[in-house]
Amino acid sequence: MAGRPSILIAGAGGVVGSAALEHFSRLPDWAAVGLSRRRPPAAGESYLCVDLLDREACVRQLGALPDITHVIYAALFEKPGLIAGWRERDQMNTNLEMLRNLFDGLESGSPRLEHVSLLQGTKAYGAHVHPMSIPGLERAPRDEHPNFYWLQEDLLRERQSKASWSFTIWRPPIVYGHGIGSPMNLMAVIGVHGALLRARRRALAYPGGAGGPLDGVDARLLAQGFEWATDAEAARNETFNLTNGDVYVWENVWPAIAHALGMEVGAPEPQLLYQTLPAKANLWDRIVNEHRLQAPGLLELVGDSLIYADVLFNSGGERPPPPTLLSTVKIRQAGFAPCIDSQQMFVEWLERLQEMRVLPRR
DSSP: OTTOOEEEEETTTSHHHHHHHHHHHHOTTOEEEEEESSOOTTOOSSEEEOOTTOHHHHHHHHTTOTTOOEEEEOOOOOOTTSTGGGGOHHHHHHHHHHHHHHHHHHHTTOTTOOEEEEEOOGGGGTTTTSOOOSSBOTTSOOOOSOOHHHHHHHHHHHHHHTSSOEEEEEEOSEEEOOOTTOTTOHHHHHHHHHHHHHHTTOOBOOOOOOOOOBOEEEHHHHHHHHHHHTTOGGGTTEEEEOOOSSOBOHHHHHHHHHHHTTOOBOOOOOOOHHHHSGGGHHHHHHHHHHHTOOOOOHHHHHTTHHHHHHHHTTTTOSSOOOOOOBOOHHHHHHTOOOOOOHHHHHHHHHHHHHHTTSSOOO
């Protein structure tokens, strides 16, 4: 075990963290440890259940991990209702405290720490408070608005200035993956929406409003980026956007999504999913029983992801929302080249959720 890199993935039950934990767990030269407040159903032995708001627990449990060399910080606190909390100071302070407690725990017991990856996103460009400059560029001055990203980044830089480890800050757009129960899991919402329509012998109707071009990132690609940054000199103390490398519009990827669910494309049915889907919880329970799915109840599965979906689908919008596209020139020039076709990404994640028996098979 001496000299073997060991990575701690905080927030390992979420969309980003679960993909990162799977990725590093498959690498023969790495030891991977997941961390979250609740233990996911498929968590392996190398998993810690720690409440990052409990400083004493962090010092006690993380301090007992002397071999941690790398950290991916993908933990996130969201308030019920999701969107409003993005501008509220108490939520910002909570996310700051969680990161501070993690560092306090690691610094008491991980002298070999070499690198930390920290998650941000397009809110760094103010996309949630005003139209952002297109494309979003990492070199742009900090967008001065209240944001826990800045609080966490300042803490990261403060701790790093007194240590020998380096960091990389990541700014992905919409992240697609399979973190069950995450408050921002669009794949689960699409799959559940389709299953409910299919159970009623309906075609797959697009529920949103007018849309424009979007970019996204597959959580698996983000995990590859994390691995690259662990020893890439060009990633030391840098900030990177990372996307799949293409753009898409919902109307063009909807047929591939429908096919992956074994459905035809139907006429659009504009609606607010956070209002319409909870009323179908009993139908979802019947689908789970009929197909013998290993899936929780509807609200436990999708929850506030319904609100997130309504935002991304621009539900009720008669005009496309302001674009939020990111430049990935910087990371390409730094040496990270992998990319993923977004249409294929939707298909593969829906197939993965079917294999996991979270969704009915096609």
